[in-house]
Amino acid sequence: MKIGVFVCECGENIGKTVDCFKVAEIASHFPGVAHAEAYKYMCSDPGQNLIKKAIEENGLDAVVVGSCSPHMHEKTFRKVCSAMGINPYMVEIANLREHCSWIHDNRDEATAKAVDLVRLLVEKVKYNEPLFPIKVPVTKRALVIGGGISGIQAALDIANAGHQVTLVEKEPSIGGHMSQLSETFPTLDCSQCILTPRMVEVYQHPNIKLLTYSEVENVEGFIGNFKVTIRKKARSIKEDLCNGCGMCIQKCPNKKTAKSEFDEGLTTRTAIYVPFPQAVPNLPVIDRTVCTYYKTGKCKICVKVCGREAIDFEQEDTMITEEIGAIVVATGYKLYTIDKKPKDSLIQGYGEYGYGQYKDVISGLQFERIASASGPTAGEMQRPSDGKEPKKIVFIQCVGSRDESKGFSYCSKICCMYTAKHAMLYKHKVHDGEAYVFYMDIRAGGKNYDEFVRRAIEEDGVNYIRGRVSRIYEQNGKYIVKGEDTLAGLPVEIDADMVVLATAMVAQPESPKLAQILSIPYDKYGFLAELHPKLHPIETSTGGIFLAGSANSPKDIPECVAMASAAAAKTLVLFGSDMLEREPIVAKVDESTCAGCLYCKKVCPYNAIEVKEIRNRAGELIKTIAYVNTGLCQGCGTCNATCPSKSVQLLGFRDDQIFAQLFAFADN
């Protein structure tokens, strides 16, 4: 093998502390090295040409470049060599900048170390083998999990590009939290007015298969080739027969037992119900936990009034299997309920605010419903306890957010804005009312956001008090809010008629379970983790699975929509080709030596190890062994280290390649 060594001075970055020409001179005497030289800027055009020329003149088979971190220019140099017919995996980068010249002062020491670093990789590259991208076919159908604004946007974008989409929503209707909102900041346009047309578009789109009241049960396979099992929960309604007339709902005698999820528990709903009037699909569902028939075996009034025999009490959950190429996860958030400490929660809770105890201490979403024209009060500003118009109202921000001691350390991001919106909406409806906002900081970064907050303060006269509320208690029909104005340095006490808590956005409680099904990581709060916070905010560590919306972290609507479109774009990039090329750094099993203990299968984070049976010509089973699904393997090598007989090797980082570096380290 003829190896070329190219040492880059990186201007002065390396050259100042490392004598690059000396490194090249020494390297030229290493066994196997056919050519070695140094140059000012190896990554520049002249530098690249110099490498190309050397490859051609010396007939090199492998290249070691001593330069900056491989994370910087590994791809660059691989491309250069590839253009000259050297397999890109025959190129190794010795990190002479970040790991040498920048961290040492002494030129002799740094030069000696640089020689070592180059020697280690010269030895490694001798054991490298050409690797070729793994090609896998792509199924051009996307799965979108979650039918909130993020899921809707992603589904529409992908569908409009001409690809099939399956949209799965666990609730009976799509729409998500956005459908509950009254108006949206910073424009104060009506949430439902802008959302419902999109919901209908989804419903009517020829490329979208909508599965509501359904959940993802299992995901197998890998990028471009997922096999997804979806549980379609029993609605107790024959969807093909129901025409959504609503007679069953009108006649259902069971009107008071269930709290309306849509109205955040401020009203009740019937046992057979449609979550809200604009629901998509406009199909009722029977809540079996409250329905009289399921409890006593009697009633069946809905059956009697249904003219289309669409009620089916015997209906069972069905399993649907879909072949999927890419998955967009848009499962959204939940509001943190603060009445008592949730089980297994990281957080302590805010018992002192009396949420759940005092009817007029409500959450932000409950306020949205009260302010909404479609809400329980038809948009009239009435407090839940007695329906009176609150004349004094207190908003408390950061309830659960940014609170290491009692809540979560993260900022829920949207509360500053929606609290300003709430205060504004209140003032628009109750002109003589007083609105107070307790805040820690105002975070109003965003287009027209700060202007919006200023408007609440300056035009609508909302009183902003910087400080925390220590306690809320009831006294003579009023809620005494005790807090501190930290700017004035004085204690504050307000006798409010109603209190609105801007509670933290938290991850869906099922999100860790879903993450496990999808084999994607999540953070300690349960938010799904992106591959890289800056450069890969949409991708997850599992190829072909993308994130959209607040399933990832608290986000407002425009961000959710943008992220959803980005996830759609990522999906479309994937669908842009028929075959997918993947990094060939994957594990490989030596079938002759594998003893089939399958510890590799146990440790594989990607379920990439499958079991294969080896049979002789007569068809008798000789042994069962491990087999790597290269579509799933991500190349971590945990199997390699675990395998007792080293029958599974991680290509590109095989044992002999590591050992070669260690032997090069030796100095006997």
Place this chain on the structure above:
Amino acid sequence: MEENRFEPKIVAFVCNWCTYTGADLAGTSRLKQLPNARLIRVPCTGRIDPIFLIKAFESGADGVLVSGCHPGDCHYNSGNFHARRRWMFFKELLEFVGIDEKRVHFSWVSASEGKKWVDVVNGVIETVRAEGPFQEYEKINKSNMIPIE
């Protein structure tokens, strides 16, 4: 290098995504370090076979450092969890057969912990320097060079 000071040879096995990148960050931040460590880049701490450490000692290392992503940060989700179990056994075994714990070090260094990397690597080098050359292992390495009865 100071005159006559023992310069230990350290092999550091680091994962590509956290510690290698953390060491990159230390470089980008121009945080000065002692020059004794040689990094061997592997994809994940899960890839690091305990036998690599033995090979390192066989190759004349005076000390070994193994470093990867913090639990929960692993690029491959759980590689470092499996590695952690493996190391627990291996470290106890090495101690039991008489390899001083001061020669074998483990750390979590994330991609953002350039400073921690410097502290870890310098700490390991100084600890091993204080221990002196690994004469015991050197002796058994040399056992191959003389005929044995």
Place this chain on the structure above:
Amino acid sequence: MAQLVELAKELLESGKVSLIIGYTAKGDNATYPFIAYTAAEAEKLVFNHHCVNNLSVYINRLDIPEAGKIGIVVKGCDARALSMLIQESQIKRENVLIIGVNCNGVVKDVEMEWKKENVAPKCAVCEVRTPKLYDELIGTLEDFEKPDPTAMQIIAKIEAMTPKERWAFWQNEFDKCIKCYACRQVCPLCYCDRCIVDENTPQWIETSATARGNFSWNIIRALHQSGRCVGCGECSRVCPMGIPIGVLNMKMNMIGMSEFGFKPGMDINEPTLVGSYKFDDKENFIR
């Protein structure tokens, strides 16, 4: 042991098993592994204090073609090895019929006379005199005088040493090793088609029986047994050079117990120690 012979004959005659791996007597004291294929051969089966061998080693090493279900006689400690083999996909549970024996202790080596000084040290700390896994259970438990837990004492002695003393102790022991691999071959859990020591591209462990090759072989063997070894003690017993290799395994087992609360082969439904993890596994040794 009439009960064993009756059962074995019934199993072989009815075709429930195609063979039974058991013990047969030889001379006054010794017993050796024995395979009964017929009811007549089953007459030769015995079980007594000299049944030292861990027969589960034969389960996936028999040179016989797959001939239906295998019957096997196991003590409690052997049954743990069998559990591990099932967990490590070496045999399917339904392909083996386990004849568990209530064990009243065995001697250190097959030919030894049954008396307190000769009782195998593993019996001192045994918790599985009745096997945890069996299809048929025979024999009754009787009290016997427990020996000193010598392996524990050796571990305590070694732990009290300084690192340099420990190194010297083990170098002296490993120096004896002739690399005959009797320890490996006799171990039920060393079933690899190609042992890592036989891997030569690249060479993981030097095959030479020199100080360096012996050190890496012995500790890597112990490492590969970590979280798996069931403590049957066969490796120490067969070592012609008298190296206390089982002590290394026992030390690793103690770590499995103290750090992870885990004992291998006690329950086939539990995850194996290697191959599973917990978020809160100990990491106080990691910076």
Place this chain on the structure above:
Amino acid sequence: MNEYIITNEQINQLASELLNKNWNVVAESSDGISFKSITQGEDIKLNPSSKPSNLSPKQFFFPKSETLFFYKKTQTDVEIIDTAGVGNKTIIFGVKPCDTALTGILSKVFNWDYKDEFFNKKVENTVLIGLKCGYNDDDCFCTSVGLSPESEKGSDIFLVPLEDGSFLAKAVTEKGSEFVKENSKFFAPATDAKSKPVEMKAAPQKKFDPARIKEWLDHNFENEYWKSLGDLCLGCAQCAYVCPTCHCFDIVDENFDYMSGRRVKNWDCCQYTMFTKHASGHNPRSHQSDRYRQRVFHKFKYYPDRFETILCTGCGRCIRGCGIGMNISEVLQQIDKF
């Protein structure tokens, strides 16, 4: 007459003096496991009726691991550095006849074509002090393979214990005579007044006839009997490595670093699966029964065919050490009955 008298004390003094002269002095270790170099003369305690050590003294002629040469790579070439291949002068005390015979048996295979200097030089450099054997158990069968407790084969000097506690020392070889001459102050010429030899346990009975065995082996390679022997053998190398005559070896290269290393000869064993496994994966001796048959054939047919010597001294070590009770003596007795 080449007969002398030497006492226990004189043996100890002799050993001390040789140690002072930088000789490698070897005797059975007190734990009964192997022969070892000693550091002081008093460590020698000859016991004719002790059980043979677990490991034979074969390793002093054919070490378990022996460097053939060192190599050093340059950029384009490899440099070979020869090893001396030979150590100090060696003397081994108290070797029983079933072990002394090993040099004679092994020198045939190490000299039939290629002359193995490593082995020959070691034999040349070693003085073997044999000792009449007073041990006999079920596993001993020296008399069946043409040896006996008083066989002097291979000994340079052969010791016979006398009733007064001293030994009658017979210089068997020229090397032995030379050695006595050089160390004459420790050897008193034997006179007629010497004490009587100690009465010792009778020699083992003859258990089988090797000539008959060979004849049967000549015609029964494919006999069904072999099949039944493979079920229990686990295929370790204990039997071969403790054996005084097993001599298979493997040659491997070992790296010291990326530039240098050594070529080394290590013990190997026909009982390993890997011993005959081809690179293709095919294994001509795929079953343990094939491998066990090979062991018997090599010792009692192939070796006699080629060298007119049985490759076995009847020491019984392979039987005593076997973890699962494989017993070559019984196998041969069985064959003798066929």
